[in-house]
Amino acid sequence: GAVVSQHPSWVICKSGTSVKIECRSLDFQATTMFWYRQFPKQSLMLMATSNEGSKATYEQGVEKDKFLINHASLTLSTLTVTSAHPEDSSFYICSARLQPGQYLYEQYFGPGTRLTVT
Amino acid sequence: GENVEQHPSTLSVQEGDSAVIKCTYSDSASNYFPWYKQELGKRPQLIIDIRSNVGEKKDQRIAVTLNKTAKHFSLHITETQPEDSAVYFCAAGFVSGNTPLVFGKGTRLSVIA
Numbered sequence: 001g002a003v004v005s006q007h008p009s010w011v012i013c014k015s016g017t018s019v020k021i022e023c024r025s026l027d028f029q030a031t032t033m034f035w036y037r038q039f040p041k042q043s044l045m046l047m048a049t050s051n052e053g054s055k056a057t058y059e060q061g062v063e064k065d066k067f068l069i070n071h072a073s074l075t076l077s078t079l080t081v082t083s084a085h086p087e088d089s090s091f092y093i094c095s096a097r098l099q100p101g102q103y104l105y106e107q108y109f110g111p112g113t114r115l116t117v118t
Numbered sequence: 119g120e121n122v123e124q125h126p127s128t129l130s131v132q133e134g135d136s137a138v139i140k141c142t143y144s145d146s147a148s149n150y151f152p153w154y155k156q157e158l159g160k161r162p163q164l165i166i167d168i169r170s171n172v173g174e175k176k177d178q179r180i181a182v183t184l185n186k187t188a189k190h191f192s193l194h195i196t197e198t199q200p201e202d203s204a205v206y207f208c209a210a211g212f213v214s215g216n217t218p219l220v221f222g223k224g225t226r227l228s229v230i231a
Contacts, residue, residue, distance in 0.1 A: 032216035043207065043223040044162065049216070093161060097216065107152070107211075107219050109161040 003027055004096050006110035013084055013117055020080045021113045023094030029074035030096035034107075035067075038091040050077040084117045091115075120145040122210050124222025131198050132230050139225045141208035142190040148210040151184060151191045152219065156205045165206075166193070169213060198229045 003026040013019050023033055033050040048069055049057040056069035068080040081088055093112040121144040131137045143151075152167035168175045168182045168191065175182050179198075184191040195202055205226050209219035 034218040041226075044221045046218055046220075049218060051216075091159075095218070097218075106164055106167070107209075109154075109163075111161045112159075114159075 004030075004094060004108045004110040006094055006113050008113060009111060010114040011116070013115070015085055015117055016083055018080055018082045019084055019115060020078055021092055021094075021115075023077045023079070023096075023110050025075045025096050025108075028096075028098055030077075030098070031074060032097060033071060033077040034095040035069065035077075035079050036093045036095060038093060038112075040091075044093065047079075052077075081115065084115070086117045089115055089117045120148055120210055120220040122208060122220050122222040124208050124225060126225060127223065128226045128228070130228045130230060133198060133200060135198055137193075137195045137198050137202070137227055137229075139193045139206055139208065139227075140190060141192070141210075141222050142188075143210040143220075144189065145210070146186075146189060148212065150211050150213040150219075151182070152209050153180075153182060153193050154207045154209065154221075156207065156224075158204075162207060195227075198227075200229050200231050203227055203229045 005024045007022045031052045035047045036044040037047050038044050046059050047062045050069045050071040052071045058064045071077040091112050091114050094110040097107050124141045149170035154162035155165045156162040166180050166182050168184050179196045181194045205224045207224045208222040211219040
């Protein structure tokens with residue numbers, strides 16, 4: 001099956017610094033990727049939709065200047081948390097659906113990145 | 119937009135019993151309803167899904183039913199085992215296209231041995 005990878009799997013950073021999280025589709029091309037945030041014991045909250053070659057679409061309440069998304073290729077999307085604060089500590093998960101036209105339409109998830117801001 | 123409600127939020131069952139989790143959705147245009155299982159600290163994994171042209175689907179101990187008229191769908195796990203303990207999420211969306219799934223808030227299932 002399709003595989004989505006994320007790097008790093010966990011990261012600890014100091015308040016005020018920036019952190020970049022990479023999401024890769026390993027065996028398929030993803031024109032669109034989704035970024036979710038999950039706080040402990042809570043659901044998956046969609047943050048933004050990342051579109052290859054164009055600007056990301058952010059959900060209401062998500063600061064686009066704080067959560068920078070870049071989707072430079074069909075296999076890589078990055079999320080940069082800028083000027084991180086302790087309240088940004090969370091589990092960030094990327095996800096991708098197969099390119100339209102393929103048979104499979106399942107939404108695949110990366111393994112997640114646990115961010116802790118001290 | 120789509121809104122998905124999921125109940126119950128927690129569920130405890132004795133090993134061997136059945137577990138049922140229910141979800142409702144708001145957008146009648148949605149045509150794809152997957153269920154995900156998430157173990158602690160891990161990614162959500164698809165366990166079963168159903169499309170709107172089907173009323174029921176079964177895979178061994180897991181089954182999903184869909185009532186399009188009422189806009190609700192349910193997950194049924196029979197003969198539960200301790201390894202079924204996890205958080206289960208229902209979701210609703212579209213079979214094709216680049217739109218993301220909308221998830222329910224999750225159900226924490228505990229199977230007591």
